[in-house]
Amino acid sequence: MVTEKKPAAPAASDKKESAKAGSSVADKPPAKNKASQAPVNKSPKNPFPWFKTILLLLLIAALAGSSWFGWMQWQQRSVLAEGLQSNLIAFENNVERQQQAVIRASQEQSQTIKALQDQLYSLRLLTNRQAEQILTLGTATRGDWLLAEATYLVRLANQRLQVERSIENPLAILESVDSIFIQINDPELLAVRNALAIDIAALRMTEIVDREGIYLELQAISSALETLSILQPRADDEAAQQAQAVQNSQQAPSSLTETLERFSEKFGNLIVLQKRQQPIEPLLSRAERTMVRQNFYLLLEQAQSALLREEQIIYSSSLNKAEALLRRYFQLNSESEALIARLQALAERSVSQQLPDISGSQNAIQTALNLRHGSTADEGAEQ
Numbered sequence: 010m011v012t013e014k015k016p017a018a019p020a021a022s023d024k025k026e027s028a029k030a031g032s033s034v035a036d037k038p039p040a041k042n043k044a045s046q047a048p049v050n051k052s053p054k055n056p057f058p059w060f061k062t063i064l065l066l067l068l069i070a071a072l073a074g075s076s077w078f079g080w081m082q083w084q085q086r087s088v089l090a091e092g093l094q095s096n097l098i099a100f101e102n103n104v105e106r107q108q109q110a111v112i113r114a115s116q117e118q119s120q121t122i123k124a125l126q127d128q129l130y131s132l133r134l135l136t137n138r139q140a141e142q143i144l145t146l147g148t149a150t151r152g153d154w155l156l157a158e159a160t161y162l163v164r165l166a167n168q169r170l171q172v173e174r175s176i177e178n179p180l181a182i183l184e185s186v187d188s189i190f191i192q193i194n195d196p197e198l199l200a201v202r203n204a205l206a207i208d209i210a211a212l213r214m215t216e217i218v219d220r221e222g223i224y225l226e227l228q229a230i231s232s233a234l235e236t237l238s239i240l241q242p243r244a245d246d247e248a249a250q251q252a253q254a255v256q257n258s259q260q261a262p263s264s265l266t267e268t269l270e271r272f273s274e275k276f277g278n279l280i281v282l283q284k285r286q287q288p289i290e291p292l293l294s295r296a297e298r299t300m301v302r303q304n305f306y307l308l309l310e311q312a313q314s315a316l317l318r319e320e321q322i323i324y325s326s327s328l329n330k331a332e333a334l335l336r337r338y339f340q341l342n343s344e345s346e347a348l349i350a351r352l353q354a355l356a357e358r359s360v361s362q363q364l365p366d367i368s369g370s371q372n373a374i375q376t377a378l379n380l381r382h383g384s385t386a387d388e389g390a391e392q
Contacts, residue, residue, distance in 0.1 A: 152195060153381075155192060155193050156193065156198075156374070156377070156378065156381075158189060159186045159190065159193075159374060160374050160375070160378065162182050162185060162189070163182075163183070163186055163370050163371045163374055165182060166178075166179040166182040166183050166186070166367065167371055169182070170367060171364070174319070175362075176215050176217050176362075177217075179212060179367065180209065180212040180213065183205060183208055183209050183370065184209065186205060186370070187202070187205055187206070187209065190205070197377070198377060200373055200377070201370065201373040201377050203373075204369040204370045204372070204373035205370040205373070207369055207370075208365070208367035208369055211365035211366070211367060212365060212367065215363060215364070216363065217362075218360055218361070220316055220317065220360065220362075223316055223355060223358065223360065224313055224316055224317070226351070226355065227309050227312055227313050227316075227355070228309075230309060230348055230351065230352065231305075231306055231309045231310075233344070233348060234302065234305055234306070234348075236344065237335075237339050237344060237345055237348075238339070238340055239298045239338050239339055239340070298338075301334065305334050305335065308327045308328075308330050308334070309327070311323065311327040312324050312327035312328050315327060315360070316360045319360055319361045319362060320360075321359065321360055321361050324356075324360050325356045325357075328353075328355055328356035329356055331352055332349055332352045332353060332356070335348060335349055335352070336349065
């Protein structure tokens with residue numbers, strides 16, 4: 010604004026000068042008008058201040074616009090650079106994940122190849138073993154077949170002894186194996202027959218536990234309990250006897266003396282003194298009687314379960330508790346005494362089966378087979 014006011018000052022002075030000149034021209038004669046008009050028509054000394062100002066403003070505006078445009082371009086380039094940087098990081102992460110996936114896939118593939126190679130190796134071994142067995146079967150004699158059968162039967166006897174925990178079946182199997190060795194009649198198998206004879210003797214000397222018989226006998230005792238009656242009060246029996254006597258006295262006529270004697274006897278029987286060593290227990294109700302019977306049944310079932318599991322302590326304890334329950338709550342007659350005696354005898358029996366070791370015959374047969382196969386292989390190698 011200061012630059013605009015400075016050119017205005019010469020204009021005012023020019024107007025004053027022109028006014029003075031006009032006045033002087035008016036005062037002077039007309040001949041001198043041309044000479045006086047010459048300085049008036051001259052242009053001012055500074056004709057370009059507005060143009061310079063405009064050029065300066067345009068230059069400033071151009072500089073501002075170019076700086077603003079450059080700043081905007083710089084902002085766009087920075088945003089574009091950040092986007093490119095993030096895309097580059099994402100791409101590198103993706104490449105890294107792909108590389109890890111490829112590494113895992115290669116590891117899994119190598120493991121699969123290794124497993125397949127192991128399976129192939131095992132299959133080759135199995136094929137070779139089967140081929141050897143086929144070759145040996147082609148050259149096997151009747152004695153070899155009988156020896157293989159004896160080996161299988163001895164192994165079966167050991168398994169059944171451990172699973173069934175019974176002596177009868179393993180003993181019968183070993184006896185049949187002994188008959189097979191009699192058919193073979195090979196002096197090289199005398200050591201095997203010796204081990205077999207030791208196992209057969211061990212089985213014969215083992216005490217047999219008749220679990221089936223004990224189980225069925227306990228079941229019979231449980232069924233016989235239904236016929237036994239629980240203790241009844243004696244007062245009921247005495248009242249019934251007195252009522253029967255009164256009926257008899259009413260039916261048969263008697264004299265006054267007999268009547269008095271009978272009356273005095275009955276009156277004397279009304280008062281009875283007894284000395285009890287144990288505390289008097291209240292009589293059982295019907296529900297309690299049913300509970301007593303159910304407890305007896307449960308004790309017998311517990312003894313049967315312990316018998317099958319060969320638990321000697323639980324078996325004997327259950328039968329002893331059943332015996333005590335029978336003595337306490339049931340009438341002692343011939344039937345109950347027989348059951349009590351039988352429970353005592355069963356509680357003393359052993360239910361744990363002691364099993365002998367019959368693996369000696371199996372080891373001896375396996376040793377004989379190894380020696381025979383070894384000698385056969387040596388003969389084949391020599392040929």
